[in-house]
Amino acid sequence: MTQISDIHQLSATEALAAMRDGMLSSHDLVSACLARIIERDGDVKAWLALNPDALAEAARLDALPAEKRGRLHGLPIGVKDVFDTADLPTTHNSPLYQGFRPAADAAVVDLLRAEGAIVLGKTDTTEFAAAGRDAATGNPHDLTRTSGGSSAGSAAAVADFHVPLALATQTGGSTMRPGSFCGVYAMKPSFGRVSREGVKIYALSFDTVGWYGRSVADLALMAGVLGLDEPLEPEASATEQLRIASTSGPYRDKLAPESLEALSLAAERLVAAGHQVTRLELPEDFKVLDAHHRVILHREGQAAFRNLAARHGKNLHDDFHHRVENRDGSSLADLARAYDAMALSRIAFDQIAAGFDVVIAPSAPGFAPVGRRPGDPVFNASWTMLGVPCINIPVSLERDSLPIGVTLIARRFADSHLLAHAERIAPILKSHGKLQA
Amino acid sequence: MTQISDIHQLSATEALAAMRDGMLSSHDLVSACLARIIERDGDVKAWLALNPDALAEAARLDALPAEKRGRLHGLPIGVKDVFDTADLPTTHNSPLYQGFRPAADAAVVDLLRAEGAIVLGKTDTTEFAAAGRDAATGNPHDLTRTSGGSSAGSAAAVADFHVPLALATQTGGSTMRPGSFCGVYAMKPSFGRVSREGVKIYALSFDTVGWYGRSVADLALMAGVLGLDEPLEPEASATEQLRIASTSGPYRDKLAPESLEALSLAAERLVAAGHQVTRLELPEDFKVLDAHHRVILHREGQAAFRNLAARHGKNLHDDFHHRVENRDGSSLADLARAYDAMALSRIAFDQIAAGFDVVIAPSAPGFAPVGRRPGDPVFNASWTMLGVPCINIPVSLERDSLPIGVTLIARRFADSHLLAHAERIAPILKSHGKLQA
Numbered sequence: 126m127t128q129i130s131d132i133h134q135l136s137a138t139e140a141l142a143a144m145r146d147g148m149l150s151s152h153d154l155v156s157a158c159l160a161r162i163i164e165r166d167g168d169v170k171a172w173l174a175l176n177p178d179a180l181a182e183a184a185r186l187d188a189l190p191a192e193k194r195g196r197l198h199g200l201p202i203g204v205k206d207v208f209d210t211a212d213l214p215t216t217h218n219s220p221l222y223q224g225f226r227p228a229a230d231a232a233v234v235d236l237l238r239a240e241g242a243i244v245l246g247k248t249d250t251t252e253f254a255a256a257g258r259d260a261a262t263g264n265p266h267d268l269t270r271t272s273g274g275s276s277a278g279s280a281a282a283v284a285d286f287h288v289p290l291a292l293a294t295q296t297g298g299s300t301m302r303p304g305s306f307c308g309v310y311a312m313k314p315s316f317g318r319v320s321r322e323g324v325k326i327y328a329l330s331f332d333t334v335g336w337y338g339r340s341v342a343d344l345a346l347m348a349g350v351l352g353l354d355e356p357l358e359p360e361a362s363a364t365e366q367l368r369i370a371s372t373s374g375p376y377r378d379k380l381a382p383e384s385l386e387a388l389s390l391a392a393e394r395l396v397a398a399g400h401q402v403t404r405l406e407l408p409e410d411f412k413v414l415d416a417h418h419r420v421i422l423h424r425e426g427q428a429a430f431r432n433l434a435a436r437h438g439k440n441l442h443d444d445f446h447h448r449v450e451n452r453d454g455s456s457l458a459d460l461a462r463a464y465d466a467m468a469l470s471r472i473a474f475d476q477i478a479a480g481f482d483v484v485i486a487p488s489a490p491g492f493a494p495v496g497r498r499p500g501d502p503v504f505n506a507s508w509t510m511l512g513v514p515c516i517n518i519p520v521s522l523e524r525d526s527l528p529i530g531v532t533l534i535a536r537r538f539a540d541s542h543l544l545a546h547a548e549r550i551a552p553i554l555k556s557h558g559k560l561q562a
Numbered sequence: 563m564t565q566i567s568d569i570h571q572l573s574a575t576e577a578l579a580a581m582r583d584g585m586l587s588s589h590d591l592v593s594a595c596l597a598r599i600i601e602r603d604g605d606v607k608a609w610l611a612l613n614p615d616a617l618a619e620a621a622r623l624d625a626l627p628a629e630k631r632g633r634l635h636g637l638p639i640g641v642k643d644v645f646d647t648a649d650l651p652t653t654h655n656s657p658l659y660q661g662f663r664p665a666a667d668a669a670v671v672d673l674l675r676a677e678g679a680i681v682l683g684k685t686d687t688t689e690f691a692a693a694g695r696d697a698a699t700g701n702p703h704d705l706t707r708t709s710g711g712s713s714a715g716s717a718a719a720v721a722d723f724h725v726p727l728a729l730a731t732q733t734g735g736s737t738m739r740p741g742s743f744c745g746v747y748a749m750k751p752s753f754g755r756v757s758r759e760g761v762k763i764y765a766l767s768f769d770t771v772g773w774y775g776r777s778v779a780d781l782a783l784m785a786g787v788l789g790l791d792e793p794l795e796p797e798a799s800a801t802e803q804l805r806i807a808s809t810s811g812p813y814r815d816k817l818a819p820e821s822l823e824a825l826s827l828a829a830e831r832l833v834a835a836g837h838q839v840t841r842l843e844l845p846e847d848f849k850v851l852d853a854h855h856r857v858i859l860h861r862e863g864q865a866a867f868r869n870l871a872a873r874h875g876k877n878l879h880d881d882f883h884h885r886v887e888n889r890d891g892s893s894l895a896d897l898a899r900a901y902d903a904m905a906l907s908r909i910a911f912d913q914i915a916a917g918f919d920v921v922i923a924p925s926a927p928g929f930a931p932v933g934r935r936p937g938d939p940v941f942n943a944s945w946t947m948l949g950v951p952c953i954n955i956p957v958s959l960e961r962d963s964l965p966i967g968v969t970l971i972a973r974r975f976a977d978s979h980l981l982a983h984a985e986r987i988a989p990i991l992k993s994h995g996k997l998q999a
Contacts, residue, residue, distance in 0.1 A: 228663055229662070239869065239872040239873050317767065319865055320763060322762070326669075329766075330754065357893075357894045425754060427789070431757065431788075431789055432676065435676040435677070457792060457975040461794075464908075468905030536898075537898055537901075
């Protein structure tokens with residue numbers, strides 16, 4: 126049907142446009158993605174399960190008249206294996222859940238399917254998106270390296286052109302960091318705006334549904350379907366010159382040269398493109414956010430894994446017994462202090478961020494490390510804790526290199542504004558030191 | 563096996579002691595509860611489904627040697643039908659989920675079963691513990707009246723001696739208010755300390771697993787199994803005289819005479835028993851908590867019901883379309899303000915509550931109203947929002963009357979202290995104006 130070459134490389138918005146114009150069928154798109162997976166996944170190991178009905182589903186969708194087609198009509202997506210799916214196993218990459226088959230789709234999966242998306246399969250993850258067993262996924266840019274955690278498979282699947290869009294989650298840095306390591310666009314929306322029903326719980330205060338795409342437009346497409354296209358300030362009009370704050374955060378000593386380079390190149394290019402970039406020093410109390418994050422994370426994990434510890438004993442990875450037994454030894458008073466610090470920092474950061482269109486910060490300490498460990502979430506956990514929307518944008522260094530990204534951040538619920546700004550910023554950061562036309 | 567009469571009237575701790583002493587078998591206990599249900603539930607309508615394997619499960623548990631018995635060995639419990647159960651339908655009292663059978667138990671159900679509890683069945687609830695369809699359950703004390711909502715069936719089942727313990731949830735007043743209407747002990751623990759995995763989500767910031775029992779000891783039994791026996795202040799020693807604050811909250815004009823009477827009788831009896839009772843005026847900003855609660859509730863409900871609205875159209879009750887379409891018309895800036903007010907009030911209330919052992923407030927506007935509507939949560943929603951532990955204690959008026967309760971409250975994570983104080987306070991509030999011995 127189609128004359129398009131390299132179908133598997135189309136972004137989601139490109140593929141949808143081609144289908145809308147009758148240039149591409151869903152069946153061809155799904156076929157191309159499956160062919161790519163068959164070619165590559167023996168090495169990349171992004172997938173834990175593939176949907177045997179995907180092609181039949183594509184054919185069914187191809188037969189629908191235009192007026193019955195959803196906003197994600199015929200689009201194959203990857204789903205991190207911590208989201209329940211009724212027609213595919215949901216293993217959480219845990220030995221305890223091998224072959225487990227939920228009775229219903231997670232709310233987000235249900236919504237995407239209602240809009241015509243095809244779940245192409247389930248992607249590998251750090252066990253329960255938390256700890257325990259690492260994902261087996263390799264980084265498509267260098268298979269000896271990690272694609273990051275916990276959303277390893279989803280990030281690698283999008284980066285390696287297996288699928289144009291994929292669902293992730295973030296509790297510490299599980300969406301942003303693999304996005305940086307794999308060189309894909311990633312979004313973690315404001316906390317609380319997307320249902321987590323049917324998604325494995327780790328930490329109630331942090332777990333957030335996120336996603337990967339190969340363009341900002343693809344991130345915005347998903348955001349729209351999930352209801353995140355509502356503006357925080359309906360009357361706000363975009364200014365020509367963006368007011369951007371750049372911060373390395375309180376953990377600058379943990380940044381490898383390539384992350385410092387990405388951050389400073391980003392600032393240089395944005396200034397060269399006519400935007401205003403200010404250096405932002407975060408308040409002193411933000412230094413302890415990471416420690417508070419850990420207290421809440423492990424205490425909420427204590428509640429989350431208590432039943433598995435009771436049921437499975439030694440068959441449950443010791444990392445989860447660590448949480449249930451509170452081996453960190455935090456007190457409930459520590460927990461209350463951590464929650465209060467989180468609450469006050471959310472208010473404080475919103476006030477800071479209101480003075481800018483976008484805050485830019487590192488997405489990861491550096492390039493993807495060798496091995497399969499997920500990497501350090503220290504540059505992501507504080508933003509997760511603040512509940513703010515975050516978008517990872519790849520930055521091209523001035524030489525060939527592994528991927529590296531920066532995180533664009535806005536105040537809570539400014540998701541749609543952040544997407545609009547990211548759309549303008551993304552090409553500037555990929556411009557190899559040359560000015561945008 | 564047993565010589566105990568009225569087995570179905572035993573509290574959970576009494577039944578467990580009798581089983582431990584070999585005076586009672588689980589099979590006899592379950593049989594007695596089932597007989598009571600058969601006798602009464604045609605009128606009360608507490609149950610949506612009964613477990614056909616309960617007696618077989620009891621027999622299996624009876625055969626276990628003492629060292630293999632869990633902390634809830636052989637105890638039948640009721641489970642609100644918003645908790646997933648793998649062996650029983652989980653309908654959420656929604657026409658859309660009739661016959662729905664999840665693949666796994668909710669985390670709490672799994673944990674209770676791991677401790678030897680027997681799920682006797684699923685209890686009726688307001689649809690999705692939220693809105694839409696009312697529970698059919700009648701109040702056991704007057705069948706023309708509501709047993710409250712949303713945890714209607716669980717409260718009625720405990721009140722009417724169908725089962726000694728039952729799981730509930732609270733998002734507004736869904737555990738406390740039915741407890742008051744039905745005259746049973748009820749607990750809503752501190753927010754975030756008990757897993758909600760496998761429990762239908764309405765509002766991420768409020769949904770809390772709660773439970774009913776026929777004594778404070780029964781509430782403490784469940785709290786212990788759920789890990790809530792950890793003290794906030796390990797060094798705190800109980801004083802002879804409790805420092806108690808009494809407040810009608812900012813909505814005093816909504817209190818019927820019987821609730822005012824319960825509150826003032828409680829204070830009188832506590833003073834007569836030697837405790838110190840102070841009148842507490844809450845800060846001015848607490849008056850708007852209820853309005854903020856509604857903004858967060860409906861906005862989080864927007865995320866929670868979005869997929870059902872997309873899937874089911876007119877077959878989904880209009881109440882849920884109301885949330886998804888944001889018919890209240892709140893803005894995202896309103897939502898941010900509501901979250902910030904919640905955060906600051908949590909900190910402020912903890913500071914106030916730290917000056918007392920217990921705060922006492924109304925559990926409901928008055929007696930259970932006639933009909934099946936769930937009742938007004940105005941006296942519960944603010945406490946839910948503050949994330950503080952709450953216990954409903956029945957208060958005997960100085961005449962025969964329908965049940966009425968007061969809520970005991972402590973600062974966040976003081977659950978175990980609150981239970982200890984409630985144990986002392988409960989008999990005083992039931993003392994019909996007479997001093998405790």
